[in-house]
Amino acid sequence: MTDPVFLITGASRGIGATTARLAAEAGYRLVLVARNQNQLSDLATRLxxxxxxxxxxxxxxxxxxxxxxxxxxxxxxxxxxxxFANAGASVVTSFLGTRGAPPDQWRDMVLVNVYGPALTARATLPALVESRGHLVLTGSAAGRGIRPGNLYSATKWALTGLAQNIRAECIGTGVRVTLVQPGLVDTGGIPPERAQEPKLDPADIARAVLYAVGQPATVDINEILVRPAGQA
Ligand SMILES: NC(=O)c1ccc[n+]([C@@H]2O[C@H](COP(=O)([O-])OP(=O)(O)OC[C@H]3O[C@@H](n4cnc5c(N)ncnc54)[C@H](OP(=O)(O)O)[C@@H]3O)[C@@H](O)[C@H]2O)c1
Known part of the structure; x- marks a missing residue:
């Protein structure tokens, strides 16, 4: 079988799971990655x-x-x-210590949001160079603006730089690099104080990913910012 292979991290739910569905419909073979094997196996059965x-x-x-x-x-x-380096996590933080998670709970978020995509790039780029393939990373609208006390936002600023630095190293290899920056997406983890804000559906982001990877090999979509209409 020669159909192209699409690997997704953070595939067990939310944006990753919906992207997996659209990628399957587009004819890709899929590698679904997350920590929870049961959730992944359930999704695989549905796909x-x-x-x-x-x-x-x-x-x-x-x-x-x-x-x-x-x-x-x-x-x-x-x-x-x-x-698709998409696995990520978010905890509420405050540097003044007025709200949110205690600092010993910040570490896992930084690791999965920054170290995780960096390792994903390092592990997969040799294969992507062989296939003249495509690396897509999930940043965030929070990686473009300032949010008081918000370490999650800072991790997504790191993704903005990571994507640009990877792309710069890949020039001449045929590998394309896309940073997708979602605004608020309704994936079930929205904090109560943001519950009334406009939200995207995970499929809105999945379509953006498939749009980027569906371009001709000569076209490299470097950044896609997708906000729900009306997001502040
Ligand atoms: N939802 C939003 O409003 C929003 C907005 C902007 C950007 N984003 C970004 O979009 C991406 C997906 O968000 P989402 O809302 O779809 O998240 P989600 O529903 O919370 O899903 C997170 C996924 O990441 C996996 N994951 C977490 N830690 C992992 C690790 N150490 N190793 C492997 N997999 C891990 C989870 O599975 P396991 O727990 O089984 O490992 C799960 O599949 C994240 O990078 C997030 O920061 C989300």
Whole structure:
């Protein structure tokens, strides 16, 4: 089988799971990555043919797990064409200490949001160079603006820089790099104080991802900012 292979981190729910559905409909074979194997296996069953959908439990902040996974995919399926580095997390923070999670809970967010995509790029880019493939990273509208006391926003600023630095290193390889920056998306984790704000559907972001990867090989969509109409 020669159909292209699309690997998604953070695939078990939210934006990643919806992107998996649209990518399956577009004819890709899928590698679904998250930590919870049961959720991934349920999604894989819903997406259909087990020969085309491979659910793999992996922590994207663990280099040995991630690099081993990419080796297994290349050995079994022979190619890797699109990688969507999408796994992420958010906790409320305050540097004045007036609200949110205690600092010892900040570490995991920084690791999954910054170290995770960096390791994902390092683990997959050699295969993407072979396929002249495409790396898509999930940043955030919060990675373009200031939010008082918000460390999550700072991690997504890091994604903005990461995407640009990766693209600069990939010039001449044929690899394309896209940063998708969603505004508020209704994936179930919205804090109560933002519940009344305008929200996107995960499919709105999934369509943007498929748009970027569906362009001719000569077209590199570098950034896509998608906000719900009316977001402040
Ligand atoms: N929702 C929004 O409003 C919004 C807005 C802008 C940007 N974003 C970004 O969009 C991306 C997806 O967001 P979402 O709302 O769809 O999130 P979500 O519903 O909370 O899903 C997060 C996904 O990441 C996985 N994950 C978390 N830590 C992981 C780790 N260490 N290793 C592997 N997988 C891990 C989770 O699965 P496991 O727990 O099983 O590992 C899950 O599949 C994130 O990068 C987020 O920052 C979201």
């Amino acid at each position: 259909g043919d087990p020969d085309r959908v491979w659910p793999v439990a992996c922590d994207v902040t663990d280099w040995a797990q991630l690099s081993g996974l990419v080796t297994r995919v290349r050995d079994a399926w022979g190619r890797l064409d699109v990688v």
